[in-house]
Amino acid sequence: MSRIAPLQPPYASDIQTQFDAIMRGAPPLMLFRVIAGHPRAWSKFRAAGLLDRGPLSLREREIVTDRTCALTGCEYEWGVHVATFADAAKLTEAEVRATVDGDSQATCWSSAEQALIAAVDALHHRATLSDEEFKTLAAHYDDAKIFEIILLCGFYRTVSYIANGLALPLEANAARFLRTAS
Secondary structure, three states: OOOOOOOOOOOOHHHHHHHHHHHOOOOOOHHHHHHHOOHHHHHHHHHOOOOOOOOOOHHHHHHHHHHHHHHOOOHHHHHHHHHHHOOOOOOOHHHHHHHHHOOOOOOOOOHHHHHHHHHHHHHHHHOOOOHHHHHHHHOOOOHHHHHHHHHHHHHHHHHHHHHHHOOOOOOOOOOOOOOOOO
């Protein structure tokens, strides 16, 4: 069980409306139920505004999200995203696995995706991009997409801190980390 108790149904009507908008009819995730129990945290979380599509393609967005969650060891959020979006984002099993244990040079990625993975890795490990990393990223992505990449990395690192720090139990239908046999 989570270290902080989640809201239990029935939810207040405003919370139910917010859950419905985010979940599109599916039951709310444990993550949302825990955060929503704390109005200030829920308001700030929702205000981050990264639960919409933004300028990246679904595939690009999921590569950033999955890699960020994998690097933080957040199987909870990684698993939710893989189960929900991997097929729609046209991520192969090899690509999904590479988000966990591959590197930016993995041959499953296009050159643009390699630049994307390298940027996520740099932001995770050093909280910055070198001039060369930025130049490589900018060769494939415009300014709006670069901002979105950086914002997504920060947002999903925060989500990972919440899920990991509160020891959220894995969602029943979520994927589990896939690792290459050593």
